[in-house]
Amino acid sequence: MMKKNNYNNVSSNGETLKILEIDPWLKPYKKDIGLRMNSYKRTKHSLLGDEGNFKDFANGHHFFGFHKSEDGWYYREWAPAAEALFLIGDFNSWNRESHPLTKKEGGVWEIFIPGKEALAHKSKVKVRVKSKGTDRDRIPLYIRKVVQDPNTHDFSGQIWEPEEPYKWSDENFRVDSAKPPLIYETHIGMAQEKEGIGTYKEFEDNILPRVKAMGYNTIQIMAIMEHPYYASFGYHVSNYFAASSWFGTPEELKSLVDKAHSMGIAVLMDIVQSHAVKNFAEGINEFDGTAHQFFHSGGRGYHKAWDSKLFNYGKHEVIHFLLSSIKYWLEEYHFDGFRFDGVTSMIYHDHGLGTAFDEYSKYFSLNTDIEALTYLQFANELIKEIRPDAISIAEDMSGMPGMCLPVAYGGIGFDYRLAMGMPDFWVNTLKRKDEDWDLGKLWHELSTSRPGEKRIAYVESHDQALVGDKTLIFRMADKEMYWHMNKDSQNISIDRAIALHKMIRFITISLGSEGYLNFMGNEFGHPEWIDFPREGNGWSFKHCRRLWSLSDNPFLRYEDLKNFDIAMIRLMSEEGLIGGGNPQPLWLDQKKKIIAFRKRDYVFIFNFHPTESHEGFGIPIHEEGSYQVVLDTDEHRFGGYERISHNTVYEVGTLPKYHTHSGIVIYLPSRTAMVLKKIK
Numbered sequence: 001m002m003k004k005n006n007y008n009n010v011s012s013n014g015e016t017l018k019i020l021e022i023d024p025w026l027k028p029y030k031k032d033i034g035l036r037m038n039s040y041k042r043t044k045h046s047l048l049g050d051e052g053n054f055k056d057f058a059n060g061h062h063f064f065g066f067h068k069s070e071d072g073w074y075y076r077e078w079a080p081a082a083e084a085l086f087l088i089g090d091f092n093s094w095n096r097e098s099h100p101l102t103k104k105e106g107g108v109w110e111i112f113i114p115g116k117e118a119l120a121h122k123s124k125v126k127v128r129v130k131s132k133g134t135d136r137d138r139i140p141l142y143i144r145k146v147v148q149d150p151n152t153h154d155f156s157g158q159i160w161e162p163e164e165p166y167k168w169s170d171e172n173f174r175v176d177s178a179k180p181p182l183i184y185e186t187h188i189g190m191a192q193e194k195e196g197i198g199t200y201k202e203f204e205d206n207i208l209p210r211v212k213a214m215g216y217n218t219i220q221i222m223a224i225m226e227h228p229y230y231a232s233f234g235y236h237v238s239n240y241f242a243a244s245s246w247f248g249t250p251e252e253l254k255s256l257v258d259k260a261h262s263m264g265i266a267v268l269m270d271i272v273q274s275h276a277v278k279n280f281a282e283g284i285n286e287f288d289g290t291a292h293q294f295f296h297s298g299g300r301g302y303h304k305a306w307d308s309k310l311f312n313y314g315k316h317e318v319i320h321f322l323l324s325s326i327k328y329w330l331e332e333y334h335f336d337g338f339r340f341d342g343v344t345s346m347i348y349h350d351h352g353l354g355t356a357f358d359e360y361s362k363y364f365s366l367n368t369d370i371e372a373l374t375y376l377q378f379a380n381e382l383i384k385e386i387r388p389d390a391i392s393i394a395e396d397m398s399g400m401p402g403m404c405l406p407v408a409y410g411g412i413g414f415d416y417r418l419a420m421g422m423p424d425f426w427v428n429t430l431k432r433k434d435e436d437w438d439l440g441k442l443w444h445e446l447s448t449s450r451p452g453e454k455r456i457a458y459v460e461s462h463d464q465a466l467v468g469d470k471t472l473i474f475r476m477a478d479k480e481m482y483w484h485m486n487k488d489s490q491n492i493s494i495d496r497a498i499a500l501h502k503m504i505r506f507i508t509i510s511l512g513s514e515g516y517l518n519f520m521g522n523e524f525g526h527p528e529w530i531d532f533p534r535e536g537n538g539w540s541f542k543h544c545r546r547l548w549s550l551s552d553n554p555f556l557r558y559e560d561l562k563n564f565d566i567a568m569i570r571l572m573s574e575e576g577l578i579g580g581g582n583p584q585p586l587w588l589d590q591k592k593k594i595i596a597f598r599k600r601d602y603v604f605i606f607n608f609h610p611t612e613s614h615e616g617f618g619i620p621i622h623e624e625g626s627y628q629v630v631l632d633t634d635e636h637r638f639g640g641y642e643r644i645s646h647n648t649v650y651e652v653g654t655l656p657k658y659h660t661h662s663g664i665v666i667y668l669p670s671r672t673a674m675v676l677k678k679i680k
Contacts, residue, residue: 017410019402022452025360026401032364033402033410039374040407047316054382060324061241065142066125068161072114077141078317079288080107082131087111089125089156091118096128107288107317121163124156131289136280138287139239141321144332145250146226146242146282155228155238155282166254168334170261175336175389176217180578181416182569183268183517184216185461187223188247189230190530191520193548195541197230200252204259207520210548212263214523214562215569218391219260220268220339222462224253224329228282231532233462234270235341236277236308240284240325243333250333257334266336268391269329273322273379274342275308285309294318303345305353313346314371322375323382330386337383337391340414344398346372357398373412380413391415393456404453416515419455421445423464426504430475434496434610439590446511447582454579457513459505460522467531467543471522473501474529481527485550485557487639496610498557499640499671501525502564502633503606506673507595509572510604514579516572523565524551524558560639567638571631571675577602586620586663594668601678603627607668613643618655620663625652625678627664632674643669650676 017037020027048057067074075087085101088094091113101109113119124147126137139146143157191207192198211219223234226242234244243253257267276294277283284294295301295309303310312318329335344352349367357363376394383390392413394403397420405411425445429437449455465471474481476497484491505523509516527550531543550558572578577599586603587596593609596619605619621627627650634640650664664676 018408019405019410022405022409023401023450029360029364032368036370036373037410039370040377043319043374044378047319053385054323054378055327055385058320058323058327058382060320061142061328065140065144065241066119066159066161068116068119070116072112072116073119074110074112075101075140076108076110077101077127077287078107078321079109079129079293081288081290081293082107082109082129083289084128084130085109086128086130087113087125088128088137089119090123091120091125101127119159119161121159121161123159125159126156129287129289134286134289138280139282141284141287142241143239144242146239146245148228148245160250162251166251168254168258170258170334173261173334173336175266175391177389179217179573181218181266181391181456181515182216182573182578183218183220183456183515184211184214185220185222185517185519186211187233187462187520188221188244189223190532190544191546193545195545197246197541198545200248200256203247204252204256208256208260208263208265211265214566215573216518217264217573218266218268218336220270220393220517222270224269225272228277228279231534232277233466233532235272235275235306236279237272238277238279238283240321241328254333261334266391267334268337268339268393269333269335270341271326271329271338272341273311273325274340274346275303275306275310278302278307278309283309294321300349303351305351306345312371313369313375319375319378323378326379326382327386330383330390336387336389337393337415339393339395339418340376340379341395343376343394343396343403346376347396347400348398352398355398360401363398363400376412376414377407381407384413393418395420397421399450401450402453404450404455416454416456418461418517419449419457419513422457422508423460426459426472426508427464427475430472434608435593437593437608439588439593439595439608442507443511443585443588443595446508446513449512454514456515456517457508457511458517459508460519461517462519462530465519465522465526465530467529470529471526472504473497473525474527476500481525485527487555487557487560494557496671497525498560499633500608501561502568502638503608503671503673505565506568506633507604507606509568510577510583510599510675511597512579512582516569516578518565521546521548521551524562526550526558557639560637564633564638567631575602575677576600586622602630603664603676603678604673605666605668605676606673607670609670611670613670614668616656616665617668618657618661618663618665620655620658620661621652622662623652624662626650626680627652627676628679629674630677632672634669634672634674640672641669643667644672644674649679 064076087099101111139157145158145160189197225237226239296312393416394414402411404414407413480493484494533539551562583597596605629646632644
């Protein structure tokens with residue numbers, strides 16, 4: 001239940017909620033917001049009572065599963081509809097009858113195995129579950145490690161109880177909330193150049209130093225939760241308390257996180273609680289023999305587009321299971337927060353498929369799943385109770401109002417929302433001729449956000465790099481990348497792609513969002529697509545890796561793009577130019593394709609025109625001062641043509657063509673961007 005000092009002034013129709021003051025356009029929907037807040041209060045009270053908290057509630061992993069005591073081992077499961085459970089494994093030669101569990105209250109099953117050595121570290125286990133019409137060998141729900149037999153390819157649970165627990169050295173690490181998150185989105189397995197699956201250890205040794213050198217302060221790791229099919233990109237989760245064994249051991253993952261913290265890098269986990277793999281043998285589906293143990297029954301419990309199962313967020317035991325998973329990853333692996341996958345799918349009954357969220361009424365209809373919104377409020381409240389400095393990010397393409405406002409305001413409680421419209425905008429823009437780009441729409445898409453809500457800007461994530469799609473640079477350069485990425489080669493398509501790759505990233509990171517994300521390798525224009533090994537490609541790893549050597553080769557233009565990304569990130573980070581409110585527009589010229597704006601003492605100028613350069617162009621500044629270029633996309637070190645002077649000091653004066661305006665007169669080469677700093 002809510003604490004007594006929370007929401008004591010909230011009426012049933014939500015009249016006093018601060019969200020309505022922040023966004024007055026929501027006032028016609030105050031009853032709908034009141035409904036979701038009443039759901040929050042009512043469900044919280046039923047779970048916690050008058051004075052409880054989620055930190056003490058979300059302890060399923062401390063009770064269920066395998067726990068070593070002074071006298072032996074306890075093993076517990078929640079399987080309310082099961083008729084019998086039997087623990088099987090190496091320890092009893094897989095005897096299917098010798099170790100039955102006893103049923104307790106509330107659908108809990110338990111067995112005590114005497115002797116501290118009864119279950120050995122790394123021994124394999126499963127649980128045989130008998131229910132009406134079914135008799136299956138299953139992986140325990142709270143298992144902390146899963147392994148696959150190299151011969152039979154079957155998965156089993158594995159006891160993980162090393163003699164010496166991992167010794168952390170990061171006790172003093174905290175996320176610095178004063179620094180906007182600069183997120184390097186990663187996947188452990190494909191982070192290496194070899195044609196195979198990379199490991200936690202290889203990532204720690206080889207990739208973390210790259211991330212640090214590039215200036216990113218946060219990594220977001222995909223596919224950490226155990227998943228039986230490698231090519232699912234980690235989104236068909238089977239085990240909610242097991243770190244993926246594809247990449248190594250739990251200790252190796254902990255070492256990776258520990259090392260990142262020692263380098264000042266926060267570590268976010270891509271958490272998948274929007275759906276689950278439908279597999280019986282590897283996952284949690286029908287664990288107790290019923291479809292409704294964790295998921296909705298019938299069509300509501302199945303996601304046709306994803307071929308996966310959908311959680312029943314209105315069920316208290318499901319809330320307990322999922323919240324315990326969140327607490328487990330924070331406690332056990334010291335993650336600094338989460339990017340919640342598939343939030344849009346969670347919060348709408350139609351999963352947001354095919355819906356254009358172009359008016360407020362679509363957020364507050366019968367299509368809205370209030371139980372899912374309530375769960376997400378609980379999840380964010382739990383995260384902040386455990387780690388007030390932790391970060392939570394919503395992958396919500398719908399832009400649900402209040403998604404990134406505090407629960408106390410009537411919001412859902414996330415810190416940030418991925419600005420998923422940005423990559424779509426760039427894909428659609430690149431389908432037009434350069435002369436037809438709409439700079440008004442560009443400004444609106446990149447600078448507009450919901451009042452008081454923070455966004456993570458990005459040009460492309462892993463989604464745009466998957467097979468069947470194209471990365472930004474491959475859309476622009478295509479097959480020419482195979483032949484003309486040498487610095488000595490001249491090619492019009494490559495020149496355009498290199499120039500726009502830099503400009504698009506620069507304007508995206510600078511136009512107002514409070515954070516920035518890049519998928520690994522995209523910063524240097526990684527060629528081609530991501531295609532996981534599968535039957536259709538002969539189980540090849542050729543396109544499931546990162547070719548870091550391309551960016552390290554001084555003879556290739558990939559190095560130019562990498563160098564620009566490093567300089568861009570450093571400038572935006574060190575000078576505090578990310579976020580900070582809306583930029584001040586100075587000039588927007590649709591015909592000449594010029595955008596200029598100011599952020600504090602910096603002026604950003606972009607000339608997107610493909611051919612027209614402008615000599616003596618006047619940019620209004622509206623205040624006295626002197627300015628000097630500190631970074632531009634046309635520098636030689638970035639593969640440019642050195643057309644922009646860094647030595648010239650531009651004095652603000654009366655503009656020749658606009659005698660009522662003061663500003664600077666400057667040369668604007670075609671397809672370039674620059675930023676000037678006020679020096680006095």
